[in-house]
Amino acid sequence: MTSIFQNCKAGEKNQKASADTCAAKTERGNELGVHAVREGLRIPLVRVFEEFISAGDTVTGSKRNYEASLNRNIKPYFGDQDLGSVNPADIQGWLTWMREQGYEDSTTVVRYRVLSSVFNYAVNRGYIARNPCHRVRVKQAKALRRSKKRIQIPTLDEVGRLTAELPEQLQLLAWLMCGCGLRIAEALAVTSGQFDVEEGVLYVDRQIVADGESEEPRTRTQRAHTRGRDRALRIRHLKWRDSDEGREVPLSSFVGRKVQEHIKRHGTFRIEEGRNRMTGDYLFTNISRTNIMSLAYMDKVWGAAVKAAELGRSVKKHWLRHFFASAALSRGVPVSEVAEWLGHTDPKVTYGMYAHLMPEAPARLRSVMDSIFEEGGDPGPPLETERLGEAEGCEV
Template sequence: MARAWIKPSADGPGHTCFWMDPDRRQRQKTFRRKVDAENFRTRKERELDTGTYLETERGAETVATLFERWATTRGLENSSVRQYRSMLNQAVRPYFKARTTGALKLADIQAWILWMRDTKKYQPQTIQTRFGYLSSALQWAVDNDELGRNPAKRAKLPGRRANVRRVVKEKIVVPTRVEIEALIAAFDPRYTAMAWLMAGCGLRVAEAMGLCRDQIDFRRGLLLVNRQITEDGESDSGKNAGLHLKMYTKHRDAESPGRAVPLPKIVAAVLRAHLKKFGAVAWQSSQGQVHLLFPNHSRTGLLYQYYFRNQIWQPALMESKVSFTKTHALRHFFASSMLGKGCRSPTSRSGWATAIPRSLTSTTATSCPKRPNAAEPPSTPQWPPPQTNKAAVQTDQPAAVTSMRDPQDHGGQPATATRTQQDLPIHKRGAGPPSDRSTR
């Protein structure tokens, strides 16, 4: 039986093309001229034979509409949906406009890539990311039998993917100890301890923003990193996502919410001083009441990232005049310090949980030289910590403060030397490690 055939129209002049779709349902379309019906029949037979058949109503869907469906109907978190919608408004809708998926060709995708490069002035890695998202949306439609083929499959991107990522990684900046001290000195006193946590314990900015009192074990020198603030909660308007204290961290889930990291003595001293001066704010989370160390400026709830970035981070960068601009640079300093102390490059299950690019490893020798005969750190700490002999447990008294020049006591090992107050960086706003103010 033929898959497509033509008959004279029964309702008047013209010819009707009939065909059977992949679901064995009969379809039809009428043309005034027989030659148009013949051409349509030939095209439908070719689509059915090659597996590129596309329903007429699906082919009429715009590229922007398909991308929005892909971003909003797969059960993603609000933060991911907001990221995809931002790309939709900046890079997809302005170019494709009313272009339909049925009319989309490889040449259209190639022209879009050039438009991002020449008109939008995107960097190669940004172009690769934007292209990957659109290609995933088109492939999702193909997998759902909504499109017959993915026109982005054979598109060529500027530069090799490996080379682009290698260049990006080579741009990693590792702050010096002097820069870290200058940045901390310029920080708002209410949030100075956040900088110490990022540089001294390797916390991400969202993890430091969501730190609560019950995550800190001063006695055993451990910090449980199992929460972060995300902007993927529900809001009244539904347009912008609300703040949410997520009870697990990046690349984790509810079954394995986080990691336990050693708490250096200097960071522990800073946290004690912060709690003594500012206290903690009680806040009702999805799993009960918690006590936030870094609430918003009115001390009524969670801290927005845009407020921290615009009111805390940017002013500190301008005052300290450091060479970096992103908070993630503090994690690079932490990782470099760990490598300088003899720690091996971590795995995905590591307690300090950060990837070590080769460029970062190569800078370690200059930014934080490895000490002679550095001992290998112990295995990843466990939480809750095992019970130990009370006589061996460290007392919960303020610890001797060490300088950022000996940036950490990672691994729970005793500090090799105790610094005096004169060794500490001078804090312009009176925040930072606990000290006798009369000595300044």
């Protein structure tokens, strides 16, 4: 099929009037989201999506999420539609279709962002002229705010009751999540060498994931069961961090005592460097103490503990991390520091998630001013600053 750009080029050769007409058509086509594709590059959107997934150094977990979006949201709706023919109306219809399928608004926003990234990739590759997603209005901030308002925070009583129902050798996990803000994958990967109890610091630099490389199948039976390949349990460095970069989290004396008690009662499990492994003396293992704890098994253990605790609601593991964040922010700890301890690369992420849990600034300011006026005190600058201002004749 001849592209709009090719039609314009032919018009220029014939006469200026035809060229002007074609230029107008091109502009109109761009406004409608009809994007010109070079000859030989009119390929299905699905194929470009697959190319996007395989390109770059995206971590395996993210690739699987992209693949899930491709199979569940892109293929069923767009089918074999060409990349260059997708227009804003198509994307708007796709968003409506996902809502009709029962997806939350926050989920449709995430899927939209992935698709927009695919189109940006196509633009950078020269497949299309512009990203049609840029002409689609999506209330992203509002949808994500509604999602964040559903953040649940367990009470201290719920944490205590739930922890008591966990196997004794796993109870420390709960205290690491609610006391240090660790993700479950980070808590399962802690080693004794990451703790400095005297200084009150926990250094977080690794996590457990289920995307490791499996050994090549050797027997006929192994070759026949390849479904689980590339999903071996792996200890890896923190995602989005350089290989020598981690984060330091304050370790309270309470959690520090829990760590010492755990090591005294259960010891550690030594792992040497190897396939899917990082050297260290690990605090948590599987029941037989022959390997690290799997995330899948932890899900079963956690579910059983929640049921046994009879809390009246299904407390998720990640809620304990919310407990840590809300406790810190509600006591006035700066959001920038909490973001660093949580492992958020941008404090805006932390603020966006937990802003509604923080004390209101006006109320905090009123409290500060009342304490100054009623209890006395000088909020002025240090004497050195005053003298500097006088010497320079400054008026501030």
